[in-house]
Amino acid sequence: MLGIPDPAIWLGYLLAILSVAACIVYSVRYWNKSDDPLPDPSEKEKNWEKVEEKINEML
Amino acid sequence: MLGSIIAFLVYLFILTYLGYLGYKHTKNTADYLVGGRQIHPLIMALSYGATFISTSAIIGFGGAAGTLGMGLLWLTFLNIFVGIFIAFVIFGKRTRKMGHNLDAHTFPELLGNRFQSKFIQGFAGIIIFLFMPIYAAAVLKGGTDFIQSHFGIAYEISLLFFAAVVALYVWMGGLKGVMYTDAFQGIIMFGAMIFLLIFAYNKLGGVGTAHEQLGALYQNADVQPQIEKLVKGGFRGWTSMPALGTPIWWSLVTTIVMGVGIGVLAQPQLVVRFMTVKSNRELNRAVLSGGIFIIMMTGVAFVVGALSNVFFFNETGKIAIAAAGGNDKIIPAFIKTFVPGWFGIIFFLALIAAAMSTLSSQFHAMGTAMGRDFYQKSLGKKGNTILITRTSMLLAIILSVVLAFLANKLDASMQIIATGTALFFGLCAASFLPAYLSALYVRNISTKAVVAGMIAGFSVGIFCIFFVHEKEAASLQLCNLLFGKTSIVKDTGLAKLALIDPIIFSFPASVLVTTIGYFVSKNKNSESHINNCFNGI
Numbered sequence: 001m002l003g004i005p006d007p008a009i010w011l012g013y014l015l016a017i018l019s020v021a022a023c024i025v026y027s028v029r030y031w032n033k034s035d036d037p038l039p040d041p042s043e044k045e046k047n048w049e050k051v052e053e054k055i056n057e058m059l
Numbered sequence: 060m061l062g063s064i065i066a067f068l069v070y071l072f073i074l075t076y077l078g079y080l081g082y083k084h085t086k087n088t089a090d091y092l093v094g095g096r097q098i099h100p101l102i103m104a105l106s107y108g109a110t111f112i113s114t115s116a117i118i119g120f121g122g123a124a125g126t127l128g129m130g131l132l133w134l135t136f137l138n139i140f141v142g143i144f145i146a147f148v149i150f151g152k153r154t155r156k157m158g159h160n161l162d163a164h165t166f167p168e169l170l171g172n173r174f175q176s177k178f179i180q181g182f183a184g185i186i187i188f189l190f191m192p193i194y195a196a197a198v199l200k201g202g203t204d205f206i207q208s209h210f211g212i213a214y215e216i217s218l219l220f221f222a223a224v225v226a227l228y229v230w231m232g233g234l235k236g237v238m239y240t241d242a243f244q245g246i247i248m249f250g251a252m253i254f255l256l257i258f259a260y261n262k263l264g265g266v267g268t269a270h271e272q273l274g275a276l277y278q279n280a281d282v283q284p285q286i287e288k289l290v291k292g293g294f295r296g297w298t299s300m301p302a303l304g305t306p307i308w309w310s311l312v313t314t315i316v317m318g319v320g321i322g323v324l325a326q327p328q329l330v331v332r333f334m335t336v337k338s339n340r341e342l343n344r345a346v347l348s349g350g351i352f353i354i355m356m357t358g359v360a361f362v363v364g365a366l367s368n369v370f371f372f373n374e375t376g377k378i379a380i381a382a383a384g385g386n387d388k389i390i391p392a393f394i395k396t397f398v399p400g401w402f403g404i405i406f407f408l409a410l411i412a413a414a415m416s417t418l419s420s421q422f423h424a425m426g427t428a429m430g431r432d433f434y435q436k437s438l439g440k441k442g443n444t445i446l447i448t449r450t451s452m453l454l455a456i457i458l459s460v461v462l463a464f465l466a467n468k469l470d471a472s473m474q475i476i477a478t479g480t481a482l483f484f485g486l487c488a489a490s491f492l493p494a495y496l497s498a499l500y501v502r503n504i505s506t507k508a509v510v511a512g513m514i515a516g517f518s519v520g521i522f523c524i525f526f527v528h529e530k531e532a533a534s535l536q537l538c539n540l541l542f543g544k545t546s547i548v549k550d551t552g553l554a555k556l557a558l559i560d561p562i563i564f565s566f567p568a569s570v571l572v573t574t575i576g577y578f579v580s581k582n583k584n585s586e587s588h589i590n591n592c593f594n595g596i
Contacts, residue, residue, distance in 0.1 A: 002266060002267055002270055003266065003267035003268065003269070003270030003271040003274065003298075004129070004270050004274065004298045005274055005298060005299065006296075006298060006299040006300055008130070008299075008300040009128075009129050009130060009132065009298055009299060009300060012129070012130065012132035012133040012135070012136055013129070013132050015133075015136040015140075016132055016135040016136045016139060016354055016358055017354070019136055019139040019140040019144065019350065019354075020139055020350040020351055020353075020354045022140075022144065022350075023139065023143060023144055023346045023347055023349065023350025023351070024347050024350065024351070026144070026148070026343070026346055026347075027343060027344055027345075027346040027347030027350075028347070030343040031340075031343065031344060032340060033339070033340060033343055045159050047162065048158070048159045048162055048164075048334070051162060051164060052164055052334075052335070055164055055427065055431065
């Protein structure tokens with residue numbers, strides 16, 4: 001297959017492509033799915049962002 | 060040369076401007092979080108991908124494919140399936156939630172807060188600070204090898220130049236507004252690799268024909284004397300897997316494919332990326348672009364690395380490693396010899412981009428590992444944290460440069476970059492992965508079980524690196540000094556163990572000890588803490 005005689009090689013080639021295909025299918029299938037209320041971030045997330053910003057400032 | 064300098068300056072200007080834009084944007088937005096939410100998942104995925112993929116993957120592992128063949132495509136498969144799909148879906152979503160619930164900002168902090176253990180945070184911080192420079196050195200060596208080969212500048216000078224550019228980038232604010240700059244770098248990398256793929260297949264007459272020519276090379280009478288040593292080690296051609304159980308098979312399967320393929324799940328600089336994502340929806344969307352990006356990076360580097368043998372043989376009568384003068388020189392020599400000059404400039408920029416996006420996050424991780432995780436949180440010291448963090452980062456940069464300098468003294472036929480990278484990835488998998496997975500999925504596991512698992516994985520890994528796995532033990536010299544041989548199992552009935560990568564022993568050891576600990580020790584973390592950890596999960 002694909003000019004490659006060893007199945008152990010073309011299988012790796014094929015699986016790499018198929019795994020990309022799986023990523024695309026998964027992404028499209030769950031494109032809008034989220035368990036978070038997007039417009040209203042929690043206090044915890046806001047606090048997290050503030051501390052993160054401080055750490056980056058420090059660096 | 061002049062074209063390269065101009066292109067490089069334009070590139071630096073764009074990078075600075077984007078960094079400034081990202082920084083200004085986050086500063087001026089009233090609600091940073093809302094502003095952050097507007098970041099497109101494509102930008103996030105490119106940023107993650109650019110951090111994941113470095114010169115190590117393109118130059119080091121691409122060169123390994125030039126020597127060992129297309130078997131490395133199994134690593135591409137793991138890079139996508141494990142490094143993107145499982146990482147984002149199984150680990151990413153819970154990491155994001157738990158990171159916010161526990162106010163964790165580094166990977167050691169996530170583990171430390173989850174298990175309410177200062178020891179875990181400090182121990183993880185120390186491992187990162189001490190061993191990540193090996194990985195950073197591998198990334199530096201990749202860029203340096205290219206500069207040396209492409210511009211004909213001595214390795215030492217190329218290294219200093221490359222390190223100075225990266226340090227300048229970090230100093231200019233490479234750690235701020237990083238999403239945009241990383242994404243820009245990701246786009247350059249993506250464009251360069253697409254060109255490289257089309258160029259290589261097109262020049263060799265198409266996909267099937269190119270592979271057939273590569274396969275036929277193994278049988279060529281002129282090639283046989285050049286691969287004699289490789290064949291003795293188990294090599295059976297660039298389009299075949301090495302013979303089962305031979306030294307090359309063990310190296311390819313356990314070190315290159317499994318070490319990096321699994322180790323990616325516990326990479327501290329990648330784990331923190333999940334916490335910066337604003338919702339699971341973004342992670343779902345990023346899986347698409349992440350998968351495509353990774354196959355275009357490692358997939359192309361490995362295919363072109365292997366195919367470079369046909370190019371070199373047709374031109375010089377030599378196989379790639381012989382013509383290039385070393386495993387890590389294969390991709391740079393290929394670019395210099397066979398692709399148009401203008402592309403050499405683009406590829407140079409792509410490599411700088413690949414290195415900078417990875418190195419800046421590594422330096423960030425190493426600085427915080429020592430300053431925040433070890434000094435401030437684990438030791439409980441107050442004050443001087445900024446000084447400690449910045450000094451640690453500087454020390455990490457210096458240590459990485461020194462290691463990259465020393466790496467050039469090693470045997471050039473070795474996969475130096477790939478081995479260095481795999482060493483760190485393997486050590487991370489053994490030390491952190493069972494703890495990380497337990498943190499996210501096992502509510503009532505005890506801190507003791509996790510600590511025991513981490514220590515077991517790390518200890519077995521270090522022991523194998525220094526005393527058993529000959530590839531590393533021989534270079535590190537300690538085994539030779541103490542026992543007078545390059546591996547303690549050499550010339551014994553267990554000699555085969557010297558070929559097997561440490562991850563094959565250390566990771567199961569960590570899993571086993573963590574599992575035993577789960578059954579024999581009682582979880583003492585309070586129910587309210589556990590509920591807080593898993594809030595919303």
